[in-house]
Amino acid sequence: MTFDFTRRSVLLGAGAALGTFVLGRSQALAQATVPLKIGFISPVSGPLAGFGETDGYILDRAREALAGGVTMNGTGYSVELLDRDTQSDPSRAGQLARELINSDGVDIMIAVSTPETINPVSDACEAAGVPCISTVMPWEAWYFGRGAKPGEPSPFTYGFHFGFGVDEFYRAYISQWDLIETNRKVGVMYPNDADGNAVRAVLAPRLVEAGYEVIDPGAYETGTQDYSQQIRIFREAGIEIFNTFPIPPDFAAFWRQAAQQGLHRQIKIVQTAKTGLFPGDIEALGTLGNNIASAAYWHRDFPYTSPVTGLNGVALCDGYEAATGRQWTQQLGASLSAIDVAMAALAAAADPKDKDGVAAAIAGLTADSIAGVVDFTTGPVPNVAHGPIIGTQWQPSEKGPHQFDYVVTENATDPNVPVVGTLVPYNA
Template identity: 65%
Template sequence: MNKTPARHLGANLSRRDLIAAAGLGGLALATGARSAFAAGADNVLKVGFISPRTGALAGFGQTDGYVLEVVRKALAKGFAVAGKTFEIQILDQDTQSDPSRASQLAKTLINSDQVDLMLAVSTPETINPVADACEAAGVPCLSTVMPWEAWYFGRGAKPGQPSPFKWTYHFGFGVDEFYKTYVSQWSLIETNKKVGVLYPNDADGNAIRAHLAPLLASQGFSIVDPGPYEDGTTDYSAQIALFKKEKCQIFNSFPIPPDFAAFWRQAAQQGYARQVKIAQIAKTGLFPDGVEALGNLGFNLASAAYWHKAFPYKSPLTGISGTELADGYEAASGKQWTQQLGASLSLFDAGFEALKASADPRDKAAVAKAIATLKTTTMIGKVDFTAGPVANVSPGPIIGTQWVKAPAGSKFKLDYVVTEHATDPNVPVGAKLAPYNG
């Protein structure tokens, strides 16, 4: 049998021809994949996204991978601004819960990657160093999920003076929202109105001590404050002894998650937890895995939600509802939904609404101006930077919630129920607040 030098595949196409054609075809496919976008480098928009996905604050970033998938899918065919379609590159980075790393990541995204917009989410340890880097470099930055006072005053702004910030903006809850929620929530159960507070010596704790505690005192609550403690403290015996002595039936704290777990186990061992009628926690106890880790001590902890799947708003970027977002995450991950899902998605909602409103998203000054005048509705509800309370800030809701035993037949141990809605009456109340010790 004779062998030909090149075996023909098809009418007139040799193996070498096919390989060459395949290379051209690959190039054509690659070109076709980009055909929805205008030619040239100016058709690419780079968006930085920085969050804590590992380390002590990992609970805040646990769902960000899923949110990024949802966002990238929505943007796969490009993003239209003023008649031009842009290819979107989202450059996401994990701070590992380290403020120094957050700052360095921001500088790399600014200087090496040359992002057009920076998005930062969850806690001062992440947001403030990122915002400071952006302010110094003249890059528009939008953030959410920390008390706005810790963002604004914690970065050097002074009460009664003009905002020192031109490039950085923050939306979401503040002291006033916590105040309204706590007064509303704490009125649901009869107590002696004595509040034992455990506020750390960090940006959150110091802002809450300075601004929230006096407001609560003005409503007749007696604040028992043993003073600031350092993050990472392991022995809380002195604080617990004071709370027991003062018979504090309400407990309130803003710690990082490991610190609360250590405190609450010691409070149970030393008899204080049995005196508590309302255990109102913030910054920790936000996510189901952290509460589950406490075992029976986690049931009936009162919390507050900056987003809940019951929020009646849709994402303008993706078009999905809160229930769809939560159900999609549970189906994809096998894990219970968390309030961070809607918050992280709302950051993309607001960011891309600002890019659209800028008319020229490659112009950083135009993007910053668009954020400053942004009025829109995101997954968490209204975002309005024209309404104060200070420049560069748009306040947002925080609603009263509670962790309770899940109903029979649930595949999860806990249910997260809405117990009050003073800061956003559009969110339906789903359950009555139960005392911590029923």
């Protein structure tokens, strides 16, 4: 699906700032524009590569849409997207951010997916005074994990994060788990990293308050090879729900060992996060991937449209599958939403080249995106905007063309998203 941006104008509302931009008004305008440079950092290779797998496609669509330039507050600008691969290395993420800032002179930075990418990029931008938009990690791990304190003023001026937090996980999980009768014993396996520590501190106590018995063998180190101790504890406790936040290789190793030792036979709900987000993760497990429950921060059925590209979820995913021959992933919409918000942020400032002005504008920004409305004015804390988590499940496809269908099973955190399937017990 293509759009003629020489005839089609796209406007973004930017809350109180009322920022707008117009795409590609004329070729002459594009040739006379001031350059805007946007850094885009994500993990395209390494153990977190699933998060960056679709970014090349998204960047191509955004570059096509922005090729004719934009007009903001009456001034024409060309737009350049400079993407970099962290190789799943936090040190490299910070280094790339500093290079984009110091050598390439980016006007705004986008950091996408996991604390290993987002936090070092956000820290580099904060130190250099460059506005940064990030998404796809729990906001608590971004905010408190970088030194902010509850009840105290935000220590951040240039970094802004949007998306889900532990409350969204809690609401989605409670809604999801109520769909199947269990003994309410939840085995949790949270890693010793920013995600795991934030979830352990906030989510586990809330599950206990909701009447679940939480069995936690303790934090494990990323890259652990032997999970016999955790499996033994879960088996002896008789858990029927399993919840984990590992990177994909760790979950694959754990779940294969769990199957070898018989744990999988007693589990009714396998609820994963951070892993199990993408079809490749599930397909690699073979039949052990059947009916693994997941959580979607974006889905092709989200009823929203990207202001930058004009694409809705169905068109975006269909285009990706036609172009690549691969199944769509939720990262398509997540990465595109970050570009939507970054463009709105630049437009919200009186001068998009003024980094202090852009950062100040983001604090009052409300912007449309393919992931829904992103509102930095309502918290939950300064510099953060809420985002949904939707309960989903990987169910064996009956009609094809893919091995699994990614089915929405609950929508407590965004009722606008349609529920299209029923949660099936893992061993059904």
